[in-house]
Amino acid sequence: MERPSWAPEEIDLSKPSVARVYDYYLGGSHNFEVDREMAAQAVAMWPELPRIMQENRAFMRRAVRHLLDDGITQFLDIGSGIPTVGSTHEVVRNAGSDAPVVYVDLDPVAVAHGRAILAGDPRAAMLGGDLRQPQDVLEAAAATGLVDLERPLGVLLVAVLHFVHDDEGPADIMATLHKHTAPGSRLVVSHASGDGRPDKAAEHQDLYRSRNAPMHMRGRAEIGALLSGFDLVDPGLVFLPEWRPEPGAEPVADAALFAGIAGVGIRT
Amino acid sequence: MSSHADDAPSGAAGTSPAGLTAGGLNPTLSAPVPYAGDAYDEFARQWAHSVQGTSYVPLPLADMQVYLRDLTRRLSSALGSEPFQPHEARSIGEALVAAHFTGTGTLERTFALIGAWWPVLRERAYAERHDPDAYLLRLIQIQGALAAGYAEALRTRTLHEQQSIHAAVLDARELTEQALHTSEARFRAVFEQSGLGIAIGDVDGVILDVNPALAQMFGFHTDDLTGRQVRDFMLADDPGHVWQWYEELVRGEREHFSAEKRYLRADGEPLWTHLTVSLVRDTAGHPEYQVAMIEDVTDRHRLYTRLRHQSQHDPLTGLPNRALFFDRLDAVFAAPGDADRVGLCYLDLDGFKVVNDSLGHDVGDQLLIAVARRLDAYVSRAGHLIARMGGDEFVVLVEHSAGTGQVVALAEGILGALREPFRIRGHDLAVTASIGIVERPVAGTGPADTMRAADITLYWAKSGGRGRWTVFDTERNDREVARYTLSAEMPAALHHGEFDVDYQPLVSLADGAVLGVEALVRWRHPRQGLIGPDRFIGLAEETGLIVPLGMYVLERACREARRWRDLGGPVPFVSVNLAERQCHEPGLVRQVRRVLAETGLEPERLQFELTESQIMATDGGPLERLRELAEMGVRIAIDDFGTGYSNLAYLRRLPVCELKIAGSFVEGLRGSGDADPDPVDARIVASLVDLAHALGLTVTAEGIETAAQAERLRDIGCDAGQGWYFSRPGPADRIATLLDGVPRVR
């Protein structure tokens, strides 16, 4: 008899991984030839992609700082990718906070890598988990003892929701997250969107789909609808660079080119 | 967006000299570079701007500028170091990598920026009286060192990251394998040790693996089962939907199903199971395996079957019971084929109660068992169902009957089978049975109706005598139904005044005077029209309605008779029939008295007619009542005299004053035309008249239709006559008219 299909997946290095491709865009070397090859293809189609990814990471950094300033003292980063350069716990620690951070990702390599990186930080943990089973994710996170769901929690869904297909009930997922988190919790969301570059969007989605990582860009209204129950802080849902740019940063004239929409909501 | 290296010079050319001048930057080659805030700031700002986007640097903008400003200072210091130590610049390259300026564009843009600042630096060289060429050489060396430091650090970092990601892959693999192993081990453990039979097959139905529990259940070795086709286990009596569900499952249209299914064990014994089959899909969602979980429910099934058998069989004889019989009968009518017929033999032992009562229940039970055995042997051989309905009643169901003949033959066979006496506990018991047969098309009737028909027919057979069969007769049934309907309607009819009274005179044969008038009840039925007493008096006697009906007729007749007195002339009595049931009523005399008092009729003007057999059976209370009536002066007549048996000695002692000779004797006196009257009848009538007269009774002949009859009867000496010759029965008014002009005897 062959391996029963309910057993975990094998690690298949012949396929690119979203997490490693993303690392490559950020300038990391936590990636393999297949990842770089896929990234190269994507960049050939859409040369600004690395900048978009960096903007996404920068948004995440600003958002986490904002949450810290707002008194959030625990974080759950779902779809964290490989927690390398500029990851949530790094931002938190650099800000002088020892707030606990729990990372969750679907990619077993990212999880293994994360564990290695976090070995020296007892206030951070990396879990394997699937956003599409939000209740399991929350339970597993709570089970680490690092985060307490009864208290306000900073939940990060950065560049991950677009990997959840409409058939997989994104609204239900969000409702579950809402239900099981305490009022005053924060939700940090960024989401790939074709709104800025409709010309590029289709091609790009096709590429990801062909690499076993189907991606579903959504429009601002659709994304907004997913966030019901979370009050958006200023400036609401905007293109990545427009979300609370750092003082002194030059205004980005072509923010729409950054095909991602971002926002932070407060759980009511 | 990203700024390009060639943008920098214009920016630098525009702002830098002014900035440096304003900042009073006086870098010297011979001394450490003093603090020169504004120029460093400017360079750092331009540097940050130019390398932006080459990689992600996780620093806020302000922090990044501080960081680069520090590197600028170190760069400047290296440039002016005495003795000149270009390798200091290596650490600047390393610092860039450390801050994650890992994009390869970093060096390119950094050097382009330095190039753009050359004019400023050259100015400084002049100002500090250095040889600009030597200064340029220093700059190139510093860039080389920076590049070397950067490359070295990036190489180290890259190697490290590559190593760490590989390590992560190994870790992940190990974790996965562990998980896989645990999950497989767990699965194996469940599979091997489960008490539940588990089989795994592919979607083509090939069995890939079965667990020991399953093999044991089937009595096979596991190897005998793997490789076989799931469809090999299809049995003819599988419920049809099981295989339909199975097909849907392997096509991926159904995730699982459960069913009760029978299998055959290796030894041919039935294996009853509760089966659950689930579909397993591959990661792409295509059907990949089927997993069957099989629970052995044979014991449960046996128990259930036994309980079911018990609930459907008679514990004494072991024959099917009425529940099973009705199930089967219902099934016959539930799905009839075209022109399908059905037959029933409803059978009941004659005189079984006697056996029970005289020889005891035990013998009775033994007899029933023996009868059942014989019936079963005979009937089941013919392929029919025989059931015990209770007591000594049995029923045979003939499905798809070929016609009445077949069922009659079967009934005769049954009677034949019972002919041989039964030897029970030393007694030789001869048993006969009565059988009611119904045989009919299935269409158009139902089980209840058919069963009722069989029941009625059995009753007919029984009342026809023992040891016989009777076939259901629709007309007879209709008649009985009609009779029944009529008797059921009677009470309401009485209430609604549907009964009417007609009158027929009793005429003196001597002078034609109207001696009396007989009151005859009629039923004006709203649908059936006028109904004579012959059709309903018997029913009324059966139901007891005769008592109120008789009283009703009595009251009407007495009131009418009272009117005749007012007409003047000789006043006839009124003759009313008195039924046996009425004689048994203790209140009879009181009621008669009341009616007479209410109507004002003299008792002598009332006559009661009783039949011969009725009066002969009269005894005790009834006889007392007749005596009392007679003493009151009420006349008592015997109706239909000559048709029953009369005890003449007894007759003498009865309070009777008149005999009415039955019409059947009078018939013989008719002798129309040249035919002579029947001499026997004439002599009988003559003797009856003599007898009556000898007893002091008057005689009325009934049913006189001709003048000749009247003549002869008068000659014989009969006192009075009644019949169509004188007058048909008619409404009360007719009598009143009649009393004025009575027809003469011709």
Ligand SMILES: C[S@@+](CC[C@H](N)C(=O)[O-])C[C@H]1O[C@@H](n2cnc3c(N)ncnc32)[C@H](O)[C@@H]1O
């Ligand atoms: C583009 S990366 C984003 C990383 C990080 N959140 C950031 O934005 O900087 C997307 C990550 O989401 C993960 N991911 C995709 N689908 C997921 C799911 N259903 N549950 C958890 N993680 C998922 C991928 O493995 C990948 O590491």
